[in-house]
Amino acid sequence: MMTNAMALAGVVVREMYRRKDFYVLLILTVIITLAMGSVNFFNDDKIVRYLKELCLLLIWISTLVMAISMAARQLPMERESRTIFPLLAKPISRGEVILGKFLGCWFACGLALLVFYVFFSVLTGVREHDLPVLSYFQAIWLHWMMLGIVTAMVILGSLIFAAPSSNATISFVVSAGILLLGRHLNKVALQMSEPSSTILYTIYYNIPHLEIFDVRDLIVHNQPPIEWGWWALATPYAAVYIAIFLFAACWIFKRKSLSA
Amino acid sequence: MKRPGLIIFALLVIAFSLITAISPHQLAWAEQSGRGQSLVARFMGDSREMFANQIFAKGDSYMHSGYYPTIFDGKKLHAPKAGESAEDHSAHKHDENGRCLADEGETDFLGKPLDWIDSFSRHFFITKHTHLENGQEREMLPWLKLAAEMDPSQVDIYTVAAFWLRTTVGKPKEAEEFLREGLRNNPNHPELLLELGKVYYENFHDVDRARNVWELAKMRWYKVEGPKEDADTLLLEQIVARLADMEYKAGNYQNALVNYKLLRQLSPVPQVIDEHVRKTQEMIDAQEKK
């Protein structure tokens, strides 16, 4: 099963580094960060946290955009260019196709993340003369896990929504909404009356809490690394949601009639 | 030239003619509606005040190393307020044992975790209240600068930034420049003048300039704040206290006495000021005896 999925993942990764999207996002991030870094605030060249915050924000936006747009176009593009037919005419199951597409997008995001964080590390290393490797490793890992959940969710979305653009837009709004508000839904639910309160609690307990994986503040404010036990626990938390989304995607895809 | 080329040329001529006709009216309208000022003002309109408040709060959250309440958290930690002085902001200090004084009574805006998700997620964001120190306060300055760009009418932004610049960051020259920028946007504002006087007196040790600035601040207070029903007397109290102490230390006891007497009327604890008045009077008497 993994051989087929990995073969397909290889195609997706190749697509990522041969398309211009990644380079455009990387160059934009670098240019904006360097431009902001060159701004003179009170003749003080030791100021660095705002730059870290800005750079991390750009990295988060770029990788989220990349993950969503890449995952959203995978299956629709296979249909549109008709490559799904010669592919499925080979000894590969639909589940393997879903898994391969997911792994490809996720690995591609991982590669992109590495490049982005290398730039971030160089930037902070030069300005702060410090490189908290463990904290950065934790941050990259959690970021990657978060992108895994988003990628799986978008792949499922590509089987539900007709157009990749609507899937991408909805996924982006949902992801950004969870990142910004997910943590606070329980507090809002507390102040609401029934049945709104129960509805909101149901949403709160069922959504993947992407904000858990966002540890930018810890990095910006030079906080010590997260306790390793809790950090490790975030991985199975992400894996559960990835599995839910992928199983749902496989279930729908297996039942989908494909007409050549 | 072929027909499509001629059509494009004709359309360009029409567009050019129209823009030359419309442009003067558009400029006049922009000036009339007050939109001819800055790029930020033009793009953001009145929303810039809201953004400025948010960015100012961002600067404040940096002061607390990212430990900061959101709009969903019931209690406020220390959101910056209009009219709050630079000293109020600098109140986030540590005692001689390095313990954070501000922690007392304002630590737990988070409260107890409401559920397992809340409890789990707290391992992934800042839940400890610490403050920037030893010059690290510089980290909040870009946000203050940006907030001032957004809304130059917010005086607090200038005074807070100037306080840190002239104290822990050690950049009084930059503090003076920033306050002057504030004064250009808010001419003769007494709070800005008070802070500028502090730069002259405490950092440059220039008594004459500090006196001039504080006297102007006092005068402006009476002109601007005095007639108001809810006049900011605390500000006047601070200006007068500064002036009185400076004059006392400079040996200008007559001037000091005038200001201490005024301060006595303003202070909520006049008996403390009485002691200063008595001391100053003694100095004047001693001078006269000589």
Place this chain on the structure above:
Amino acid sequence: MQHSPMHDGQRMTASEPILKIDNLRVEFRVAGLKEEVKVAVDGLSLTVNAGEVFGFLGPNGAGKTTTMNVLLGFVPPTSGSAYIFGTDVSQPIARQRIGYLPELTYYYRFLTPEELLRFYGRIFRIPKDQLEKRIDEVIKLVELEHARKRQIKTFSKGMQQRIGLAQAVLNNPDLLIFDEPTSGLDPIGRMKVREIIQRLKNEGKTVFFSSHEMGEVETVCDRVVIINQGKVREEGQVTDLLAKHQMNLEQIFLKLIGYQASV
């Protein structure tokens, strides 16, 4: 344990057909104000024997592509069954020994022909050293040596179809399913595809293909089936049909589908 395709193949006896469709029925629900059911294939049965070139003919909408979709597992049958090498077509392993060339497909734009074939080769579990050799062979077969390292996005329609042929024969399949292999190609392209089918036939491969080109079918096919409205109208050896109807294949085709010339 993985189900071995070779094992299935070996289990078949020489007399057993390579492809067998038995009483196949495919219905589609047509979405609209009132949901309707459209019968695309209605009780279709046919068999294809080893080494045959089998023409699958019919007008547009006759049910040819739907039948192929069932054979390839893209569409589940409403009733009836279909087997390839004795294995139910719903099993992915049934496709281990087949090669499929769909109607014009735009292969992965960012890959080169080499990379595309390597990717498909991995799915067929072809050992690495053998795969490289096989890639050389099929690229030579479809005459794309000059473009083997160029990204597919730069390819013309004819080149796309040839890379399609290359992927279809990569695993050295025993059964080839071609859906309108020459559609959209210029006369030279058609000639090349025809030559390749002929070569495959000479190698003893079984070819099952649909086409509108009656001349082409007459030239390369051993046996044909003509379907219309999802039902078989005629089936037999090409030579037998020509002799029986005393007209060429195109005339037979038009007669069977009930076409009346207006001029």
